[in-house]
Amino acid sequence: SVSHDLKAPLSSIQGLLNVARLDKNNNASVYYDRIEKSVDKLDNFIKDIIDFSKNSRLELKQEKINVRDLVEEVKEGLSYLNEKNKIKWLDEIPADVTIISDKSRLIFIVNNLITNAIRYADLTKKDPYVKITAKIEKGNFIFAVIDNGQGIEKQYHKKIFDMFYRANTYSTGSGLGLYIVKESVMKLGGEIEIQSELKLGTTITFTMSLQPK
Numbered sequence: 205s206v207s208h209d210l211k212a213p214l215s216s217i218q219g220l221l222n223v224a225r226l227d228k229n230n231n232a233s234v235y236y237d238r239i240e241k242s243v244d245k246l247d248n249f250i251k252d253i254i255d256f257s258k259n260s261r262l263e264l265k266q267e268k269i270n271v272r273d274l275v276e277e278v279k280e281g282l283s284y285l286n287e288k289n290k291i292k293w294l295d296e297i298p299a300d301v302t303i304i305s306d307k308s309r310l311i312f313i314v315n316n317l318i319t320n321a322i323r324y325a326d327l328t329k330k331d332p333y334v335k336i337t338a339k340i341e342k343g344n345f346i347f348a349v350i351d352n353g354q355g356i357e358k359q360y361h362k363k364i365f366d367m368f369y370r371a372n373t374y375s376t377g378s379g380l381g382l383y384i385v386k387e388s389v390m391k392l393g394g395e396i397e398i399q400s401e402l403k404l405g406t407t408i409t410f411t412m413s414l415q416p417k
């Protein structure tokens with residue numbers, strides 16, 4: 205729940221600070237690492253809530269967007285994820301895919317899908333990859349993020365777009381990402397779909413009509 209996700213990392217930080225103060229040997233770095241983890245969790249959660257409020261509040265904009273540039277921009281912003289460099293990027297986005305849409309919502313969607321593909325990669329495989337594809341077909345914009353990561357069991361496919369849902373218990377996320385993605389996709393008049401198989405990988409496809417309604 206919201207209050208649990210806000211309070212749990214804070215209580216953990218308070219607890220760690222107390223233990224650190226009492227530690228005569230002063231193994232500071234151990235506490236720093238754990239405190240940092242809690243701070244990151246809280247930071248993530250607050251970002252999600254702000255994005256959610258923005259998505260419900262802000263009016264739809266119509267901006268010219270080059271999709272390849274937008275994806276590059278999003279990927280640059282994800283350099284803080286260490287796993288990013290362990291993944292092979294097999295993007296297929298022609299330079300001329302340009303659409304008129306709401307840039308900040310599109311960035312939110314793309315950012316979440318790519319972050320998930322990195323976070324839930326399977327680094328025990330010898331060739332972990334992520335492939336981002338984008339094309340315009342019959343007046344529809346079709347965007348997909350394809351990974352060969354951990355995958356999701358079929359029984360959970362419908363649930364991953366629910367609020368607070370996490371398919372793996374060790375996830376450090378708050379389970380809000382795909383919920384807000386779905387809300388944003390709806391605002392854009394699009395659809396989002398998942399194909400996934402446990403241990404094989406996941407494909408999330410976002411489709412949106414470019415025809416004026």
Ligand SMILES: Nc1ncnc2c1ncn2[C@@H]1O[C@H](COP(=O)(O)OP(=O)(O)OP(=O)(O)O)[C@@H](O)[C@H]1O
Nearest residue numbers: 320321324370371372375377378379380381382406
């Ligand atoms: N590409 C993927 N591969 C495997 N599992 C995924 C993938 N994308 C999402 N999931 C599963 O779906 C769950 C819900 O995803 P969602 O993005 O909503 O939440 P989160 O990543 O846990 O947290 P948040 O995005 O709020 O930081 C994840 O916890 C994960 O278990």
Ligand SMILES: [Mg+2]
Nearest residue numbers: 320377381382
């Ligand atoms: Mg996520």
